Amino acid sequence: MKKFLGLLGDLWHAGGTGGLNWHVHAYSASRAWLGTISEIARFLQQVQPQAHELVLVGASAGWMMPPSWLSRFDRIDAYDIDPLAARLFRWRHGESLRAHGIALHMHRQDALASLPELLQRHPRACLWFDNLLGQHRYRVRDEARAEQEITDLKHQLQGRNWGSVHDLYSGPTQHMAWADRITTLTRAGVDAGQLNSQQAQTLLQDVGAKDVWSDHLTSQVFAPGTPTTLIPWRFKDHHCHWLQAGWVQGRKL
Numbered sequence: 001m002k003k004f005l006g007l008l009g010d011l012w013h014a015g016g017t018g019g020l021n022w023h024v025h026a027y028s029a030s031r032a033w034l035g036t037i038s039e040i041a042r043f044l045q046q047v048q049p050q051a052h053e054l055v056l057v058g059a060s061a062g063w064m065m066p067p068s069w070l071s072r073f074d075r076i077d078a079y080d081i082d083p084l085a086a087r088l089f090r091w092r093h094g095e096s097l098r099a100h101g102i103a104l105h106m107h108r109q110d111a112l113a114s115l116p117e118l119l120q121r122h123p124r125a126c127l128w129f130d131n132l133l134g135q136h137r138y139r140v141r142d143e144a145r146a147e148q149e150i151t152d153l154k155h156q157l158q159g160r161n162w163g164s165v166h167d168l169y170s171g172p173t174q175h176m177a178w179a180d181r182i183t184t185l186t187r188a189g190v191d192a193g194q195l196n197s198q199q200a201q202t203l204l205q206d207v208g209a210k211d212v213w214s215d216h217l218t219s220q221v222f223a224p225g226t227p228t229t230l231i232p233w234r235f236k237d238h239h240c241h242w243l244q245a246g247w248v249q250g251r252k253l
């Protein structure tokens with residue numbers, strides 16, 4: 001019985017960050033998310049890794065992943081803990097990847113817990129953390145540990161080409177007129193990862209945030225000075241996220 005309930009829990013929310021719950025919402029919100037999806041595509045378009053192999057972490061079904069960026073690789077190893085991810089990712093991206101002759105390998109595995117092993121297994125690949133680091137604190141349910149592990153990631157990845165898009169902050173909003181404002185701030189070069197809490201609060205007020213917003217403990221994913229882009233994501237009506245996207249050029253492959 002316990003095993004069965006565990007399986008049901010996995011299917012429904014995959015450790016709290018994916019699962020059927022996420023897929024149903026992502027499918028039904030796909031039109032509303034078009035702006036965010038194209039901002040992510042715009043960001044990835046200017047990321048031109050020389051690697052021919054990609055390790056995609058937190059692939060899910062690739063609801064927000066532009067097929068054009070995937071098609072630049074020869075081989076993709078996609079990792080997710082969600083039991084539904086492999087089937088749905090193949091459904092959404094399989095045909096286009098096959099048409100481009102790209103080898104796709106899906107793995108059901110906790111890629112953060114086994115990162116050293118993954119790095120050894122894929123020595124020539126670049127890595128993209130696809131919107132999962134912001135959920136780490138909710139998975140491990142220990143803020144100090146989550147923040148430390150997220151902060152340490154860049155040291156584990158030293159010398160590699162890698163990037164991430166992840167939640168910085170999220171919470172309720174009273175109006176939606178904030179997307180332009182964030183885009184402007186990004187263009188003005190605001191380093192979202194280096195905001196102090198006072199600056200962050202001011203920015204949240206500027207964008208119509210109300211009540212208390214969650215800090216996803218991801219402000220130290222990138223080393224100071226790494227160029228990053230802020231991307232607004234209206235996750236649900238009146239509930240929004242600030243995503244941060246960045247890429248680290250580790251070494252020539």
Ligand SMILES: C[S@@+](CC[C@H](N)C(=O)[O-])C[C@H]1O[C@@H](n2cnc3c(N)ncnc32)[C@H](O)[C@@H]1O
Pocket residue numbers: 014017018019022026057058059060061062063064065079080081082085109110111112113130131132135139
């Ligand atoms: C917000 S969803 C990602 C969305 C996905 N990139 C897309 O475009 O559809 C986060 C995903 O990360 C996965 N995930 C969370 N922690 C993980 C871990 N430690 N290792 C592998 N996958 C993980 C979850 O199962 C979930 O599918």
